[in-house]
Amino acid sequence: MADAKPETRLSFKEMCTRFDVTPRTLRYYEYIELLSPEREGRARFYGPREVARMTLILRGRRFGFSLEEIRQWLLIYEEEGTEAQMRRFLDGADRQLAELGEQKRQLEDTIADLQQLRDHTVQILERR
DSSP states (O other): OOOOOOOOOEEHHHHHHHHTOOHHHHHHHHHTTSOOOEEETTEEEEOHHHHHHHHHHHHHHHTTOOHHHHHHHHHHHHHHOHHHHHHHHHHHHHHHHHHHHHHHHHHHHHHHHHHHHHHHHHHHHHHO
8 A cells, every 4th residue: 555645845935936926925925814834933834725725816816806805715715615615706707807808898999099000100101
């Protein structure tokens, strides 16, 4: 029978490297209690739970969710479980998709306006 694989823990530096975040960012996430590493003296260690939470935090940030929304997901998971967390996520995802769609539309309009102005400027220069 094979021995169970020991639980992997990452150091502070390894966590920063793995997630490509600055030490300041990692300390901030700890300060606002999104992460709770194990402490041994001054050293911090991050187990699978914290790695999973960091993955969720960064994914949420990438999609434009606030840290407070992410905190709520994490709290709901701990207090109510996965189904409640998923339902809250769906509400937030629907709102965020609508907002991103509007931002996309505005960006497309801005690009079209800039392209039109650029083309007009080229025409003026060609007539000279």
